[in-house]
Amino acid sequence: MDKSIKILIVDDFATMRKVIRNLLKQSGYENIVEAEDGVNALKILKSQKIDFIVSDWNMPNMSGLELLKAVRADEDLKTLPFLMVTAEALQENVVAAVKAGVSNYIVKPFTSETLDEKIKKIMEKM
Amino acid sequence: MTYQTLTTQIDGMASDFLFLDDRDIDIASAGKFLNYLDQIVAEGEKVGAAPILKVSRSLSHILGKWLIDQVKDKEAGFGMIEKGISLMQEVAESYKNTGAYGGDVGPFVADCANLLGEDIPATEVSTEAVSTASDVKTGVPAAEIAAAAPPREAAAPVDQLQDDSLLKDFIVEASEYIDEIEVNILNLEQEPENKDYINAIFRPFHSIKGVASFLNLTIIRDLAHKLENLLDKARNAELDVTPPVIDVVLDGADALKVLVNKLKTDPESSQKIPEGLDLDDLKKRIQMVEEGRVDIPAKKKLGEILVEDGVISQETLKKGLDVAEKKPGTKIGEALISEGDVTPKQVSQALRKQVEQVSDASTIRVDTRKLDDMIDMVGELVITQSMVQQDLNMSLHADRNLMRDIAQLFRITSGLQRASTGLRMIPIKQTFQRMSRLVRDLSKAAAKNVAVEMEGEETEIDRNMVDEIYNPLVHMIRNSVDHGLEVSADRLRAGKPEKGLIRLSAYHRGGNIVIEIADDGRGLNKEKILEKAIKNRVIQSGDGLTDAEIYRLIFLPGLSTAEKVTDISGRGVGMDVVKQAVEKLRGKIEIESKVGEGTTFITRFPLTMAIIDGMIVKVGPERYILPTTAIRQALRPARESYNNVVGKGETINVMGQLMPLVRLYQLFGIEPEHKDPWEAIGVVVEGEDRSKCLLVDKIVGKAEVVIKSLGEGFKNIKGISGGAILGDGQVGLIIDPEGLFDFSEK
Numbered sequence: 001m002d003k004s005i006k007i008l009i010v011d012d013f014a015t016m017r018k019v020i021r022n023l024l025k026q027s028g029y030e031n032i033v034e035a036e037d038g039v040n041a042l043k044i045l046k047s048q049k050i051d052f053i054v055s056d057w058n059m060p061n062m063s064g065l066e067l068l069k070a071v072r073a074d075e076d077l078k079t080l081p082f083l084m085v086t087a088e089a090l091q092e093n094v095v096a097a098v099k100a101g102v103s104n105y106i107v108k109p110f111t112s113e114t115l116d117e118k119i120k121k122i123m124e125k126m
Numbered sequence: 127m128t129y130q131t132l133t134t135q136i137d138g139m140a141s142d143f144l145f146l147d148d149r150d151i152d153i154a155s156a157g158k159f160l161n162y163l164d165q166i167v168a169e170g171e172k173v174g175a176a177p178i179l180k181v182s183r184s185l186s187h188i189l190g191k192w193l194i195d196q197v198k199d200k201e202a203g204f205g206m207i208e209k210g211i212s213l214m215q216e217v218a219e220s221y222k223n224t225g226a227y228g229g230d231v232g233p234f235v236a237d238c239a240n241l242l243g244e245d246i247p248a249t250e251v252s253t254e255a256v257s258t259a260s261d262v263k264t265g266v267p268a269a270e271i272a273a274a275a276p277p278r279e280a281a282a283p284v285d286q287l288q289d290d291s292l293l294k295d296f297i298v299e300a301s302e303y304i305d306e307i308e309v310n311i312l313n314l315e316q317e318p319e320n321k322d323y324i325n326a327i328f329r330p331f332h333s334i335k336g337v338a339s340f341l342n343l344t345i346i347r348d349l350a351h352k353l354e355n356l357l358d359k360a361r362n363a364e365l366d367v368t369p370p371v372i373d374v375v376l377d378g379a380d381a382l383k384v385l386v387n388k389l390k391t392d393p394e395s396s397q398k399i400p401e402g403l404d405l406d407d408l409k410k411r412i413q414m415v416e417e418g419r420v421d422i423p424a425k426k427k428l429g430e431i432l433v434e435d436g437v438i439s440q441e442t443l444k445k446g447l448d449v450a451e452k453k454p455g456t457k458i459g460e461a462l463i464s465e466g467d468v469t470p471k472q473v474s475q476a477l478r479k480q481v482e483q484v485s486d487a488s489t490i491r492v493d494t495r496k497l498d499d500m501i502d503m504v505g506e507l508v509i510t511q512s513m514v515q516q517d518l519n520m521s522l523h524a525d526r527n528l529m530r531d532i533a534q535l536f537r538i539t540s541g542l543q544r545a546s547t548g549l550r551m552i553p554i555k556q557t558f559q560r561m562s563r564l565v566r567d568l569s570k571a572a573a574k575n576v577a578v579e580m581e582g583e584e585t586e587i588d589r590n591m592v593d594e595i596y597n598p599l600v601h602m603i604r605n606s607v608d609h610g611l612e613v614s615a616d617r618l619r620a621g622k623p624e625k626g627l628i629r630l631s632a633y634h635r636g637g638n639i640v641i642e643i644a645d646d647g648r649g650l651n652k653e654k655i656l657e658k659a660i661k662n663r664v665i666q667s668g669d670g671l672t673d674a675e676i677y678r679l680i681f682l683p684g685l686s687t688a689e690k691v692t693d694i695s696g697r698g699v700g701m702d703v704v705k706q707a708v709e710k711l712r713g714k715i716e717i718e719s720k721v722g723e724g725t726t727f728i729t730r731f732p733l734t735m736a737i738i739d740g741m742i743v744k745v746g747p748e749r750y751i752l753p754t755t756a757i758r759q760a761l762r763p764a765r766e767s768y769n770n771v772v773g774k775g776e777t778i779n780v781m782g783q784l785m786p787l788v789r790l791y792q793l794f795g796i797e798p799e800h801k802d803p804w805e806a807i808g809v810v811v812e813g814e815d816r817s818k819c820l821l822v823d824k825i826v827g828k829a830e831v832v833i834k835s836l837g838e839g840f841k842n843i844k845g846i847s848g849g850a851i852l853g854d855g856q857v858g859l860i861i862d863p864e865g866l867f868d869f870s871e872k
Contacts, residue, residue: 013333089194109339
């Protein structure tokens with residue numbers, strides 16, 4: 001699989017972004033950008049070509065779900081792969097995200113292998 | 127009634143279901159089906175087809191469980207959904223033909239519940255379906271789901287993350303988040319219903335838990351998780367935010383802080399609980415509060431206190447209560463006194479005891495709004511006083527005794543004003559301490575050796591200002607630690623002590639509080655600032671700019687000179703934002719810097735936002751107040767200094783600088799006394815990035831005025847920031863220079 005895809009990490013906690021970045025790097029993904037919340041993520045999505053989003057669920061200003069909805073409502077970004085990171089597999093949240101068109105979700109904490117697997121699975125369907 | 131839409135929706139879902147590959151439901155399809163089911167429920171409600179609702183809700187529930195991997199037998203689950211869809215088709219068909227459905231969907235609903243291992247008797251099926259739906263809406267407590275969920279995936283081993291700086295980052299960021307929690311919880315205590323505050327506290331715990339789980343910090347993760355659950359309940363209005371809740375959250379935040387700090391000195395400590403920290407007790411308390419088992423200690427009744435103190439017996443109390451009941455409006459104390467059972471003194475002692483139960487005797491908490499109201503009223507009193515004074519000065523034959531009494535009244539009024547403003551003043555110490563903690567954390571993260579010195583921590587500042595000034599100050603400190611100070615090796619090479627120094631000092635000067643943040647680092651690099659400013663086309667060239675002017679360039683947007691973006695400062699916020707924040711508070715910021723010796727940020731803030739130090743100017747019959755902080759100088763322009771260049775407008779030459787001339791009377795449409803600049807007065811006023819010369823008739827004087835808002839209707843008037851009542855009772859408008867400049871350029 002193509003590991004040069006450009007991945008956008010969205011999380012308000014800088015350490016968390018670094019954790020995800022490190023895990024991605026271990027699986028060979030090097031092309032990574034970061035945003036600290038949904039608002040900034042949308043700015044980045046408007047200005048650069050992003051191939052994959054890994055976004056946290058719970059963030060100030062604009063939550064992961066709101067970001068997902070905004071992405072899906074945008075004609076250019078409608079089909080962009082979107083992996084949601086959640087603290088636990090809460091049925092209510094997962095259902096809301098799935099209805100809004102999330103590509104998949106992943107529960108914290110996870111290993112680099114699980115993350116890689118999820119990404120591969122999503123990208124294969126593209 | 128038409129059932130066309132309903133059958134179309136169900137058929138659509140059925141055909142999509144038919145085309146699934148490998149009898150497996152992927153996420154995209156699940157989303158599609160869930161949205162179908164939502165539509166079917168909405169339409170079913172509209173046409174009143176109750177059996178459809180039951181079936182579709184059951185199906186949604188199965189899909190939800192499927193998504194979180196809680197459908198053990200996938201094959202059976204798939205079959206159940208298949209069955210449900212054809213059942214809905216059957217029901218809809220029946221409704222379409224007969225307007226009713228004769229069969230029973232109960233068994234199907236029960237089968238679904240069985241499949242999910244949810245034990246529901248078939249008779250209660252309908253209510254179950256509804257309650258499940260509502261459960262989903264309000265959010266099943268996370269803990270319950272987690273308990274049922276498949277075992278957590280083992281945390282990524284820390285060595286898999288291959289980066290020990292992660293732990294350092296976590297310590298810094300978590301400490302910051304905990305500080306944030308402390309601030310927000312104090313706000314929450316004031317407004318326990320405010321969801322924003324609850325969220326602002328919930329989120330940091332949530333984030334800390336998330337990262338801790340990756341770093342295998344199980345103790346921190348568990349504690350943060352418990353606190354998060356507690357707040358989640360508060361967020362969903364399942365729990366009232368009472369003082370015990372606040373206490374336990376604060377204690378929890380403290381405990382987290384201890385745990386995080388411990389990591390700093392002893393990274394290996396993550397698996398053991400530091401001595402002196404009773405986490406079990408804390409967890410027990412969290413649980414008790416969560417279950418609502420701790421109540422606010424109820425006020426004891428007066429009668430109970432009297433009985434407890436042995437003043438009266440239980441029977442006497444009962445008798446007294448009967449008497450009080452017969453006469454409405456009579457309190458128990460009065461009744462007992464009238465019956466001769468107790469003395470008034472005994473009652474008042476008991477009453478005092480009753481009050482002491484709920485409040486500490488030496489300090490009381492007061493709603494800041496009440497305090498603000500009071501200070502506002504005192505402001506009014508001071509104004510009225512000066513009005514009386516003016517009237518008196520005008521009447522020559524005032525009574526000597528009256529004059530003396532009034533002078534006395536004035537003294538008391540001034541004292542009252544000082545005392546009331548003092549109520550809201552708190553020492554800046556707390557803010558400094560928070561900042562010194564921040565320096566410590568930041569220096570660790572930046573691998574620099576930094577000492578902090580504090581000076582003038584006792585300097586007082588308005589409580590309302592403390593939170594406002596915190597963020598800009600933090601940013602300057604980040605800047606000093608990150609960019610100002612050198613690493614140890616560089617310092618030694620430059621012949622400086624290895625340890626860098628940051629000095630925080632505060633003092634009062636002319637109605638302002640001055641806060642200085644000084645470092646003994648490398649100083650600002652003039653060449654680099656100029657290079658960047660020219661590159662970004664902020665200026666054409668650096669010729670003729672003084673050092674101070676060059677330094678001031680860093681306050682312009684996009685002019686950070688740091689070569690690398692770091693975790694600490696590189697967050698997209700530059701000094702321009704700091705400057706704006708400071709100016710929003712009517713403050714000023716300056717930089718002093720010497721290459722190789724260090725940089726000092728000097729900020730000046732008004733002591734309070736309620737009073738402004740202003741210069742009163744007159745234009746025609748109107749008076750305006752110019753904030754003193756914005757005034758650079760006042761002058762009577764010479765005839766030769768006036769220039770009118772076509773296309774550039776009128777200017778006044780002020781000591782070699784051409785200042786655009788703004789005729790206030792023109793902007794406000796007033797007939798002035800003087801139209802020629804050389805007969806009027808020019809006041810040079812500074813805005814955010816420009817200065818102009820305002821033309822006024824005369825300067826009346828200087829005054830401290832209490833700022834009054836002009837109310838909703840006049841909120842957005844350009845150039846005017848508020849009003850004030852002047853000494854003679856007339857209203858003067860307060861000018862907002864920046865807004866006025868914008869207005870004048872239109």
